[in-house]
Amino acid sequence: MEMLNMTAFHPDYFLLMGIPGLEESHLLLSIPFCIMYVTALLGNSILVIGTNKSLQQPMYLFLKMLAACDILLSSTTVPKTLCIFWFSSHEILFDCCLIQLFFIHYLFVIESSILLTMAYDRYIAICSPLSYTTIITSSFIRKATLIAIIRAFCIITPLVLLLNRLPYSGSNVIAHTYCEHIAVAHRATADITVNSVYGLAAAFSSTGVDLILIAVSYGVIIQTVLRLPSSEARSKAFNTSMSHVCVIILFYIPAFFSFIAHRVAQGKIPPSAYIMVANLYVIIPPMMNPIIYGIRTREIRHRLAATLCKNMRKNSFSVFSVGQKIRPF
Numbered sequence: 001m002e003m004l005n006m007t008a009f010h011p012d013y014f015l016l017m018g019i020p021g022l023e024e025s026h027l028l029l030s031i032p033f034c035i036m037y038v039t040a041l042l043g044n045s046i047l048v049i050g051t052n053k054s055l056q057q058p059m060y061l062f063l064k065m066l067a068a069c070d071i072l073l074s075s076t077t078v079p080k081t082l083c084i085f086w087f088s089s090h091e092i093l094f095d096c097c098l099i100q101l102f103f104i105h106y107l108f109v110i111e112s113s114i115l116l117t118m119a120y121d122r123y124i125a126i127c128s129p130l131s132y133t134t135i136i137t138s139s140f141i142r143k144a145t146l147i148a149i150i151r152a153f154c155i156i157t158p159l160v161l162l163l164n165r166l167p168y169s170g171s172n173v174i175a176h177t178y179c180e181h182i183a184v185a186h187r188a189t190a191d192i193t194v195n196s197v198y199g200l201a202a203a204f205s206s207t208g209v210d211l212i213l214i215a216v217s218y219g220v221i222i223q224t225v226l227r228l229p230s231s232e233a234r235s236k237a238f239n240t241s242m243s244h245v246c247v248i249i250l251f252y253i254p255a256f257f258s259f260i261a262h263r264v265a266q267g268k269i270p271p272s273a274y275i276m277v278a279n280l281y282v283i284i285p286p287m288m289n290p291i292i293y294g295i296r297t298r299e300i301r302h303r304l305a306a307t308l309c310k311n312m313r314k315n316s317f318s319v320f321s322v323g324q325k326i327r328p329f
Contacts (some may be wrong), residue, residue, distance in 0.1 A: 009167030014097050014187070015090045016080070019279070020175040021272040030085035033279070036287045037078040038227065043290030044071045058136045059125075062118045063293055066247075069114060070286035073107040076100060077282045081177040094168075097179040098160050104282070105181065106156045108255070109206045113148035114184040115248055119217040122241050127224045155202050162195050163188075175271055177279055203259060210250055218245065243292050252289055254281035 018026055044067035080100070092100070125131050159181060166188035176183045181199055185192045192234040218241070225237045254277050261274035 006283065009169055010094050011168050011172040013091045013093050013172065014179070014184070015173045016084055016092055016177055016179070017076070017090060017173060017175050018081075018084045018177050019272050019275050021270060022276075026085040031083055031248035033078060033085070033283065034082060035304065036283045037074055037082070040074050040283060040290075041071060043294070044068070044286060047290050058121055059118070061141055062114060062121060066111065066114050066118070067290060069107055069111045070289055073104070073285050076103045076107065076145075076285040077178040077279070079244060081279060084177055086296070092179065097184065098164060101163070101181060101184060102156055102160045104158060104178065105202075106152045109152035109155055110148050111145075111251065112210045113151065115244075115251060116214055117144045118244055119214040119248075123217040123221055126221050126237050126241070127136060151206070155206050158198060158205075159202055162198055166190050166192065166195070176275055177249040178282075180278060207252070207255070211248075211249040228242060246292050247289050250285045250292075251281075254284070257281075 017023075021028070024027065035063070047067035048064050048071070077100070080089075080092065121136055124135050128135075150238075163181070163184055167190050168187050170189045171187065174183050174187060184198070185195045185199075188195075221241060225234050228234045228237065258274055258278040258281055261269050261277070
């Protein structure tokens with residue numbers, strides 16, 4: 001009785017149990033999770049603040065937005081997951097659960113929008129290069145960013161409100177490491193058909209439509225590239241798009257697997273499998289994105305190398321100067 005807020009039929013808190021079936025391995029699992037999270041933070045922070053004005057072309061601005069979104073997305077889930085693994089800190093307040101849920105899905109939709117915009121950027125650059133500077137302008141980037149933010153807010157806010165209206169007078173235990181939409185909905189003691197239908201509609205109208213448009217864009221891009229007369233031009237065009245394709249695959253495939261498994265594969269797939277995937281899709285893409293773009297994008301490699309060399313020279317000079325000052329006569 002003390003646990004429940006009887007006026008709103010909401011529990012004071014939920015208990016996030018971690019990865020079911022792997023409770024004894026939580027401490028061991030925390031090691032790769034922590035390494036991946038730190039790598040994601042460092043890599044994306046370098047992309048956000050480590051590039052200067054020489055990399056202000058639209059593609060790099062989109063990349064900075066993607067990196068910032070990756071930092072926020074992984075930071076929304078992984079710290080709580082590590083607290084569960086390290087300190088058995090299973091409790092999460094009901095309101096905090098809904099806030100976490102909102103930002104997970106909100107950031108995911110924004111990142112999907114960024115990937116779509118980057119696909120459009122590649123489409124214009126390869127299929128209509130003469131129009132690139134007139135279409136992909138600073139104004140276009142600002143409008144695309146604003147639309148992504150507003151669209152994500154309009155799609156995800158009803159998702160949270162629909163969960164908030166439900167009574168939760170039963171078990172408050174969630175077999176997950178974070179507050180995922182359908183996992184929270186299953187704790188309700190009322191019909192969740194509306195929640196399930198809206199969840200499907202929200203997923204299709206956001207990431208589903210984005211993925212279709214990205215596939216269409218790259219279908220046209222491939223046709224255009226194959227018609228290029230020079231093999232060198234074809235190779236260059238493919239190379240400029242391969243990093244983006246790798247990021248798209250890493251982003252969408254685990255997310256859609258987790259989304260489908262939560263709804264139609266329960267009882268057929270062990271919970272530990274799809275909950276593990278649900279954790280990986282919010283940590284592996286943020287970790288791999290800066291690595292993929294850093295390896296495949298020459299300008300980023302050169303700029304980061306130049307920045308590191310400059311800092312090393314500066315530090316060496318500072319040490320030398322200090323040594324000169326304290327040298328005895």
